[in-house]
Every structure is written in structure tokens, then in C-alpha cells.
Amino acid sequence: MSDNNNQPNHLNQQWRLVKRPQGLFQLSDFEFREEPLADLADGQILVKINYLSLDPTQRVWAQSDSYLPAVELGSVMRSLGMGEVIASQNPKFNPGDIVQGMTGWQSHLITDGKGFAKVPRLPGVPLAAFLGPLGMTGMTAYVGLLDIGKPKEGETVVVSGAAGAVGSMVCQIAKLKGCHVVGIAGSDEKCAWLKSLGVDGAINYKSENLYKSLKRNCPKGIDIYFENVGGKMLDAVLGQINVGARIPLCGYISQYTNPDPSQGIQNLSVLISKRAKIEGFLVLDHMQRATQIVTELATWAMSGKLKYQLDIVKGLKEAPIAVNKLFEGSNEGKLIIEV
Numbered sequence: 653m654s655d656n657n658n659q660p661n662h663l664n665q666q667w668r669l670v671k672r673p674q675g676l677f678q679l680s681d682f683e684f685r686e687e688p689l690a691d692l693a694d695g696q697i698l699v700k701i702n703y704l705s706l707d708p709t710q711r712v713w714a715q716s717d718s719y720l721p722a723v724e725l726g727s728v729m730r731s732l733g734m735g736e737v738i739a740s741q742n743p744k745f746n747p748g749d750i751v752q753g754m755t756g757w758q759s760h761l762i763t764d765g766k767g768f769a770k771v772p773r774l775p776g777v778p779l780a781a782f783l784g785p786l787g788m789t790g791m792t793a794y795v796g797l798l799d800i801g802k803p804k805e806g807e808t809v810v811v812s813g814a815a816g817a818v819g820s821m822v823c824q825i826a827k828l829k830g831c832h833v834v835g836i837a838g839s840d841e842k843c844a845w846l847k848s849l850g851v852d853g854a855i856n857y858k859s860e861n862l863y864k865s866l867k868r869n870c871p872k873g874i875d876i877y878f879e880n881v882g883g884k885m886l887d888a889v890l891g892q893i894n895v896g897a898r899i900p901l902c903g904y905i906s907q908y909t910n911p912d913p914s915q916g917i918q919n920l921s922v923l924i925s926k927r928a929k930i931e932g933f934l935v936l937d938h939m940q941r942a943t944q945i946v947t948e949l950a951t952w953a954m955s956g957k958l959k960y961q962l963d964i965v966k967g968l969k970e971a972p973i974a975v976n977k978l979f980e981g982s983n984e985g986k987l988i989i990e991v
């Protein structure tokens with residue numbers, strides 16, 4: 653335990669949410685502040701934050717109450733992050749420990765450590781990977797595909813947002829389970845990357861007729877549709893599902909910045925004739941299995957069976973604009989801020 657509980661030289665830099673966003677995030681939705689850090693009380697740790705995870709759900713958190721209450725106006729923008737303990741008055745943490753948890757968009761955090769987990773150092777694995785492919789996003793893919801999708805060898809799995817952080821993990825885990833995998837993504841470059849990961853088909857939904865391309869790539873119909881996007885894409889896929897199909901409903905990113913998300917799904921009644929099921933889930937409900945799942949993901953990654961891209965943007969100041977890459981489709985893999 654460190655006795656250095658005074659950090660007079662540290663200024664905490666923060667982004668606070670001051671306005672509910674309309675459409676994409678604007679810089680004016682946030683305020684940048686610098687504040688001196690308080691002294692550590694008994695039981696507290698001081699974390700110097702190194703990485704912040706940028707996630708589509710932050711747009712939901714900034715807007716309104718959902719599975720978590722909306723971020724209060726005037727408070728630090730909510731975010732998963734990772735950093736190094738630089739002072740500790742808590743016997744469970746030592747200076748030098750790398751920890752992960754809800755840090756918010758800021759450079760430093762004083763916390764009692766509840767809800768924070770230590771991050772292992774593995775040879776050849778960048779620490780930032782534990783914020784994405786070997787962390788929350790990898791777990792999301794694992795739980796949604798394996799627990800809800802329940803893939804069987806030879807089945808056809810279609811994945812939307814397939815070249816993204818979650819989607820690219822889903823595609824590869826489905827291949828490891830012996831499935832015929834078709835990814836849907838927004839550019840030829842993303843489709844080429846998906847092919848390099850071993851998917852059987854990749855569809856550029858911006859330049860191809862989605863319905864026809866699905867027909868061509870899924871000659872035996874669709875058994876599992878891992879949904880990251882929603883809206884029209886869900887309708888196109890529903891028209892081609894098989895009897896007994898499973899649809900893990902992971903995300904609905906096409907509607908997060910839509911001011912009028914009123915368009916309904918036309919093909920929902922197909923679920924009746926196909927005796928199919930659609931099921932939403934939250935990775936947060938599965939954190940008690942984190943060690944088991946992350947160990948499995950890391951084992952696959954270290955043996956080269958699971959590949960990932962980290963899209964690291966440098967500088968805390970970039971966070972409010974960089975987060976929009978998720979909604980514009982310009983992120984290449986897991987989007988992270990290096991503080």
C-alpha cells in the first residue's frame with residue numbers, strides 16, 4: 653500500500669456531458685474541465701487512466717434512461733476504461749496494478765475500487781485488448797452467439813455489423829464452431845478483412861442488394877442471425893430464416909442516432925411460421941462468468957484462432973468526436989481512446 657495519498661501535481665482532465673445529443677454527438681454536448689485531485693481517503697485508490705472504451709451504447713446513455721439511468725447533465729461522461737493504480741490506501745490494490753471498470757471520460761479517477769477488476773499482463777497481448785476483444789466486446793459475442801444462438805456444426809450464421817468489434821468476434825467464434833458464416837459490413841475493405849478472417853461470405857450492404865446477396869450466400873437459409881444493426885437489415889434477414897432460427901438481439905445501432913426511430917419491422921410475423929425466436933441480452937448480466945469466458949477468448953487469441961483490430965485514437969480531447977466513428981462506420985475494429 654502506498655503512503656503517497658496526496659497528489660498535488662495531478663490535475664484531473666474531464667469531459668462532462670452538458671447537453672442531450674441530437675443525431676451524432678457534437679463537441680458542444682460536452683464541456684472540458686481541469687480540476688485538482690482530492691487527497692485519498694482510507695480505502696481509496698488513485699487510477700491514472702490509460703485507455704477508454706468508446707461504445708455505441710454511450711449514445712444511448714447520453715440520451716435517456718435505458719438499462720442504466722441516463723448520464724446526468726453536468727457529470728463526467730460514463731465510459732468503461734482501464735488504467736494504472738498510482739496511489740493506494742486500499743489493501744486490495746497496489747501501485748502498478750492495472751485495473752478496469754467504469755472510469756468515465758477523464759484522465760484520473762479516485763475510487764474505492766468496487767466494480768474494478770485487475771487486468772492480467774499476457775505476453776504478446778496489448779493491454780488495450782482487454783477493453784475489447786478480450787473484454788466486454790468479446791464477451792458480448794461469446795454470450796450472444798453461444799448462449800442464445802446455440803450454433804450447431806453446419807448451420808448458417810449471418811452477422812450484421814460483422815467487421816466491428818463484436819461482429820468480428822462473432823464471425824470467428826461461429827467459424828470455430830464449424831458454421832457457414834456470412835458477414836454484412838459497410839465497405840469492400842471491411843468485407844475483404846472479413847474474408848481474411850475465414851468467413852464464407854461477406855456482403856457490402858451499401859453497394860449490394862442485401863436480399864439477393866443473402867440468397868446467394870446462404871443457399872440453405874439462415875439458422876442464426878446475430879443482430880447488431882436492426883431496422884431494415886432485420887427485415888431483409890427475417891425473410892430468409894429457417895424453421896427454428898435463433899436471433900440474438902445484441903444491438904440496434906442503425907437507430908441510436910435516428911431522431912425518429914418509428915419505422916417498424918414488416919416481417920415480424922415470420923417468427924410464427926418459422927417457430928423462430930428473437931432474444932435480447934446484455935453482457936452486463938454475465939459478468940460473473942468473465943474469468944471463464946476471457947480465459948477462453950485469450951486462449952483462442954494467443955493460439956492465432958481469434959484475430960482482432962484495435963482502432964486507437966490518441967488523446968482524451970478527441971473522445972467526443974472520435975465516438976462518432978461508430979455511427980459513421982469509419983472505425984476499424986474496437987474503438988479506443990488512448991488518454
Ligand code: NDP
Nearest residue numbers: 708816817818837838880902903904905906933934935981
Ligand atoms: P462496432 O465496432 O461494430 O462499430 C459500429 C459499426 O456499426 C460501424 O463501424 C458500422 O459498420 C455499423 N453501423 C453504424 N451505423 C450503422 C447503420 N446505420 N447501419 C448499418 N450499420 C451501421 O461497435 P461494437 O462492436 O462496439 O457494437 C456493435 C453492436 O453491439 C452495437 O449495436 C452495440 O450497441 C452492441 N453491443 C451490445 C452489447 C450488449 O450487451 N447487448 C454490448 C456491446 C455492444 P459498417 O461500416 O459495417 O456500417
